[in-house]
Amino acid sequence: MPVVLLLGVLAFAVLRPRGLPEAVAAVPAAVLVVALGMVSPHRAWEQTRTLLPVVVFLALVLMLAYLCAKEGLFEAVGAAVARRCGGSPRRLLTGVFAVACAVTAVLSLDATAVLLTPVVLATASRAGARARPHVYATAHLANSASLLLPVSNLTNLLAFTASGLSFTRFAALMALPWLAAIAVEYAVFRRFFRTDLAEPVSAAPARVGSVSVAPGPSGPTTGPAGPTGPAPAKARGGAPGAGPGVASAPPAPPVPRFTVVVVALTLAGFAVASPAGVDPAWAALGGVLVLGARALARRHVTPREMAGAAAPLFCLFVLALGIVVQGVLAGASATGLGRLLPDGDSLPALLGVAAVAAVLANVVNNLPAVLALLPLAAPAGPAQVLAVLIGVNLGPNLTYVGSLATLLWRRILHRHGIEVELGRFTALGLLTVPATVAASTVALWGALRLVGA
Template sequence: MAQTKSYIAARLSAFPNWPLWFYVALAAAVAVASRQVPVLGTDSVASIISRTSHILVFLVAVTIVADLCSAAGLFDAVGRYLARHSGGRIAVLFFGVSALGLFTTTVMSLDTTAVLLTPVVIRMAKNIRVSPLPFAMAAIWLANAGSLILPVSNLTNLLAMHRLQATPLEYLSVMWLPGLIAALVPVALLAIGYRKTLLRPYDPPLKGAPRDPILVRICGAVILAMLPAIVAGIPVEGIAVIALTVLFVVFAVRDRSALGWHLLPWRLIVLTVSLFIAMAGLSKVGAESLVASALGSSDDLVGLLRTAGVSALVANVFNNLPAYLLLETALPAEASDQLFGVLIGVNAGPGILMHGSLATLLWWDRCKKEGVDVTWRYFLAFGLVCVPLTLVSSVFALWFVLR
């Protein structure tokens, strides 16, 4: 009995330390959803599964890929390289990391940035003996807010492009400016808030050799190979699965000790599935009509601000991916301009509560593993300042492009 209690306590403590009210609200939503499953119908359930299953596959695969790259020492190698080539100035290093974060988010997706870049910047900051918090915060804000520029940057963008029946170039012609501004605003706020830290010099670290240089090079090659594949339009979940397969075979040969069931991100799987089920049920008990009323039908500047604000609120409460599915169904088919406003809200807006996006959950999990404690209170305080400024600036840019 004592062993059973200890095991249960250990499993419960493995879940993120989210507020109790969120667990209660999530449980209630799932309960409502489960009661509404017969109302959804077989066709509706099948449609929801077909539209969201690739998200879960990508999430699991890319998380394990990141863990294996970390085990190989790739993150440490990249962090040392960045730290050695910034001239001993923290500000140069910070903006260099920011540029790298925007690049990886734009061409490799926000989840990849949250998973791959976060350990890099945390270990890099620790190696030069500076606070890793501004670098870690830049990584997650560039993952979320910087995920508007290309369709591959965020799975919500891919869903929107499919609904709009637009080409990647057509999407880019509308969202490049809003996406760029959405990325610059949080970087500027972080630079201002941490200006004393960024103005300090540091001693560049000495060059070090990884434990298995060949394994590091293979991991780096796999990550770099993902870039042209994603740009070419290959389904991201297929790319992630192929990358995972390659690394699994390589590790089976060179470092079998890194493989195991511990790599499976079961917490994120449980949460993601629960969120999608909850949203499917809520959409059948009046949530869709309520959201449609809140969004309105105007696509002028005020209407776009309203759309982005409502979308950000829904994303922070329910998580951005299921929120997008609900918001999309609440809009009429011809509301293309408003749909871009929804993307700004669900991509750049979920920076107030940590469960607002899957990327943030991945990032927070990486921070915990690297020994960086980001409190809910701190994340909330920064988000309450940054989110409104980011949304307003991006919506003004969207309105300017659409004129």
């Protein structure tokens, strides 16, 4: 029964009938799990209390990313990348990789999937290049580039809590796996999209349209004139390509230096807070208060927008999902799952753990997968916890349903009149996922020997 409820909740989250938030299905499922005695009220409360600090941290990071978008940080960076690409689609891809990796690491994968993707569309159009390789890069790097910091992904926050590592040690151990995943992704992208990247840049740049930001049902969403505004015409060929229409390029937006300084100080606060025994959420709160107060004073945002940017219904979904997963773990399925995880921190064991996590993420989505695997991996130490993280972060690039960020990315492209090709997405995933999981796990094994757990 708990497995059926979990699958029902995930199906609802994928399909989202009538645009209803994920919590509409997750909360009743959690109540039913407790009412039927599958999870005791005490255990449900303990699970909620364990997840609550992580969810609060997630909400603060989402607000911080939203405020950065409202201040024009993403558009300014996108314009700078378009200027520096020098008319070369290959250099543009390199720039998109650099920006997407930085945004994902510092402001979370949701910022890349939801806030950066439309900016990349506009940037490719401004440069006169085909957008396909660049927007696919935002989807893949939202997952692959989220290995570095605890704040980069909700799964990271959960693994960070279970590992017992400090913020800086977590980052030190995941730096090599992060670089390995990005290097493999870049090499595959250059080969896979060689035809798109070889095309000459258009004689005159085209614009996809201006990008505005508004909080949506699962957090900030983007699109022309907000989430209900008109979408630009479909890219040529029915696939992500160059933007429609030809127009003169607008003046490059200035880089919001105050916002950059606040984000840098917030990131430094994350690194300092953990060794000092202070919850990193306080650093995130500081960044939100500074940028939020400034944006409110200048009337760039409203209090309602700020509240919506925290994605309260998505946070409620995560809490309810944790209770449903507890019901699954209470059954015999947890014992069977535990038998699949190899023992120890040898390279073959870590590869096995990462592979199990990657497969499970594609079967039930990476969030339930990490909730199910962390209690089984944590007793074996940080090495297995981080191997689980590699699997659940990199594995979802194989299928649409592996990561909620990928689902959000698809919605953003659909809003811009672009439909993602299932065959192309899957073929790209088959080339990248096994290679990135293997390379990152080997890099983790090496980092554990160099840095120590």
